[in-house]
Amino acid sequence: MTEIIAIVLGVAMLSAACVLVRHRYWPADPDDEPREDVAEYISMMVGVLYALILGLSLVSVWETRSGAEGHVQTEASAAHQVYLLADGLPPGNAEQVRTSMAAYVHHVVGAEFPSMVGGQPLGAEGWTLLHQVRTANQVPDGATPVQQATVQEVLAQLSTLDDARRGREADVLNTLSPTLWLGLIIGGALTVAFMFMFGVKRNLTHVTMVMGLTALIAFTVVLVYQLNQPFSGLLAVDASSFTRYFPLA
Structure with a gap:
């Protein structure tokens, strides 16, 4: 959080310095003619279009982050259900299912989540561990109807887990x-640049306007950047959904 505040304040202070330099070395001439209405209209349109780009970007990254959180929660819940349903299997199969599922969760928490922080692909080992869970979930000879139904329910939960993992x-x-x-980037630069082109003669007013606008743009861009990385940063989706169900993972 400190880094974000530092970035926003740094960009705002830089813009304020630029305003002061402009007023110091290129002051407005009282004899200058007023800006044309068409130029002011263009600057307004740039601001409106940039607001649309910001909104579209925020919606896009927020949906991605929300989807990632939903996938992780669904996967962890399905893994927990498989672990619990193993109690309804024959003793030998039950132990194999629980051991295999615990190994899968340990791999997800210990290996895959650190890789996802760096944006790396997950690899094939997780799928191999899931295959071991399926192999252990077999209907043995002489299984009771309850055990057969449990096997089918475990398969259904594994299907849900597969979809969430994908x-x-x-x-x-x-x-x-x-x-x-x-x-x-370009829209933000243009929006701030128009604040210099259509200058305000009062230094304090101009500095305040430019600092506020620049700080708001910088904060929004940093927010988009944070949300764009769903498994890293301040707003990251972590492995707490798995560790809540599997404390030893």
Whole structure:
């Protein structure tokens, strides 16, 4: 959080310095003619269009982050259900299912989440561990109807877990489009630049306006950047959903 505040304040102070330099070395001439209405209209349109780009970017990254959180919670819940349902299996199969599921969760928490922080793909080991869970979840000869029904329920939960895991894999690589990033940077620069072109003669008023606008733009861009990385940063989706169900993971 300290870094974000430092970035926002740093950008705002830089813009304020630019305003002071402008007023010091390029002061407004009292004899200058007023700006044309069409130029002011263009500056207004730039601000409106930039607001649309900011809104679109925020919605995009927020949906990605919310989807990532949902996938993690669904996957952890399904893994927990499989672990609990193992009690309804024959003793040998039950122990194998619990051991295999615990190994999978340990791998997710200990290996995959640290990799996702750096935006790295998950790899195939997690799928191998899930296959071991399926292999252990077999209907033995002489199984009771209750045990057979438990096997089917475990398979259903494993299917849910598979879908959530695929979603989590996609979330790692699902980042904001470079086109939107370009629009955020160029649009922000243009919006602030127009504050200099249509100057205010009173220094304090101009400095306050530019600092406020620049700080708000910088904060919004940093927020988009944080949300664009769903598994890292201040707003990261962590492994708490897994560790809540599997404390030893």
